[in-house]
Amino acid sequence: MSKLRLKISMSLDGYVAGPNQSVKAPLGEGGGRHLAWALRLEVFRKQLGLSGGESDESTAVVEASNANIGATIMGRNMFGGQPGPWSAAEPWNGWWGKNPPYHHPVFVLTNHARPPLEMEGGTTFHFVTDGIESALERARHAAGGKDVTLAGGAKAARQYFASGLVDEMELNISPTLLGAGERLFEDVGDDMHGLKLVSTVATTHVVHLRFVR
Amino acid sequence: MSKLRLKISMSLDGYVAGPNQSVKAPLGEGGGRHLAWALRLEVFRKQLGLSGGESDESTAVVEASNANIGATIMGRNMFGGQPGPWSAAEPWNGWWGKNPPYHHPVFVLTNHARPPLEMEGGTTFHFVTDGIESALERARHAAGGKDVTLAGGAKAARQYFASGLVDEMELNISPTLLGAGERLFEDVGDDMHGLKLVSTVATTHVVHLRFVR
Numbered sequence: 052m053s054k055l056r057l058k059i060s061m062s063l064d065g066y067v068a069g070p071n072q073s074v075k076a077p078l079g080e081g082g083g084r085h086l087a088w089a090l091r092l093e094v095f096r097k098q099l100g101l102s103g104g105e106s107d108e109s110t111a112v113v114e115a116s117n118a119n120i121g122a123t124i125m126g127r128n129m130f131g132g133q134p135g136p137w138s139a140a141e142p143w144n145g146w147w148g149k150n151p152p153y154h155h156p157v158f159v160l161t162n163h164a165r166p167p168l169e170m171e172g173g174t175t176f177h178f179v180t181d182g183i184e185s186a187l188e189r190a191r192h193a194a195g196g197k198d199v200t201l202a203g204g205a206k207a208a209r210q211y212f213a214s215g216l217v218d219e220m221e222l223n224i225s226p227t228l229l230g231a232g233e234r235l236f237e238d239v240g241d242d243m244h245g246l247k248l249v250s251t252v253a254t255t256h257v258v259h260l261r262f263v264r
Numbered sequence: 265m266s267k268l269r270l271k272i273s274m275s276l277d278g279y280v281a282g283p284n285q286s287v288k289a290p291l292g293e294g295g296g297r298h299l300a301w302a303l304r305l306e307v308f309r310k311q312l313g314l315s316g317g318e319s320d321e322s323t324a325v326v327e328a329s330n331a332n333i334g335a336t337i338m339g340r341n342m343f344g345g346q347p348g349p350w351s352a353a354e355p356w357n358g359w360w361g362k363n364p365p366y367h368h369p370v371f372v373l374t375n376h377a378r379p380p381l382e383m384e385g386g387t388t389f390h391f392v393t394d395g396i397e398s399a400l401e402r403a404r405h406a407a408g409g410k411d412v413t414l415a416g417g418a419k420a421a422r423q424y425f426a427s428g429l430v431d432e433m434e435l436n437i438s439p440t441l442l443g444a445g446e447r448l449f450e451d452v453g454d455d456m457h458g459l460k461l462v463s464t465v466a467t468t469h470v471v472h473l474r475f476v477r
Contacts, residue, residue: 241443
């Protein structure tokens with residue numbers, strides 16, 4: 052069965068994005084700090100078309116995380132282009148340029164309908180206006196038996212988590228503080244929905260926790 | 265130099281105590297769940313005079329945590345007996361019975377003066393009314409060259425952390441949610457005060473993170 056796998060990086064104080072997210076600061080002010088662990092890795096930089104980077108115990112974690120994925124779900128805020136109706140004059144096509152690093156169908160949760168947006172390299176953004184369960188159903192279908200990544204942001208992650216729809220959670224804890232912003236575990240109650248910690252990989256840069264049920 | 269070592273257990277959502285702490289529920293409602301990792305360990309149960317328990321990779325972490333400690337600092341809320349002036353009619357002598365598991369001087373941060381309270385087994389509670397720096401100075405002196413444990417609770421931990429007085433932080437992350445309560449990293453800003461993650465030990469019950477500067 053195709054699994055929904057939440058993959059997200061969180062600071063020690065629980066934030067997955069800094070405060071005051073904007074087009075200029077998509078992860079919020081100072082909000083990139085909790086992702087520094089990934090940006091130093093060759094395996095992650097390659098996905099973004101960047102050169103350089105290192106390899107360590109996190110490399111295999113990232114490779115396993117990328118394996119067997121057929122579709123991605125993300126929230127409107129992660130896709131970007133500010134809230135509200137889509138602008139026809141200045142169409143927002145995501146943060147990732149012409150060839151986004153997904154290379155499979157991506158389902159964007161939004162309140163504002165929009166035709167599918169086909170990019171280079173196999174990524175097509177589909178805009179889903181009828182809720183998280185519909186997005187999951189469509190993503191699972193599109194994944195053709197493979198798993199579905201839930202990429203964030205905070206609100207989308209919280210919605211799926213609190214609804215008990217997350218089958219696996221790959222939580223990367225960065226040993227940093229953001230001090231403010233969007234917390235992952237906020238108003239989601241105290242129910243882990245059967246998710247149990249099954250493995251841990253740690254370096255001095257990041258602690259990878261993998262939960263399954 | 266004698267180090268101040270903060271040792272605290274935190275849920276995945278950042279809480280070090282559950283909501284509505286009281287004499288009946290000293291860790292708050294449901295607040296013991298993030299300490300379950302310790303209560304299953306023989307090495308920890310022995311300290312509390314309890315039999316049974318298991319041994320695993322956490323055992324050596326707890327032993328190292330207990331080594332070379334000459335004094336402890338804790339907040340009034342952790343010592344207990346509800347806030348406000350001490351009752352002469354019903355003297356509160358802590359949660360731990362006649363022979364508390366410290367066996368060294370313990371400095372309790374409080375706004376209400378009280379004579380030292382000598383217990384069995386080498387534990388004497390000293391009540392410090394002139395602030396966290398004074399408590400640290402007295403604890404260091406009492407520790408006689410050994411290190412000082414900062415045991416919590418949330419408020420005391422936050423005060424020392426935000427003041428940059430914590431030399432080492434032993435953070436035990438429990439893979440559970442409390443949903444509400446007292447967060448460790450709340451209103452402490454985004455400054456780690458030079459504390460860097462240097463080692464990690466993890467089981468499926470707990471992730472031990474050790475920070476030093």
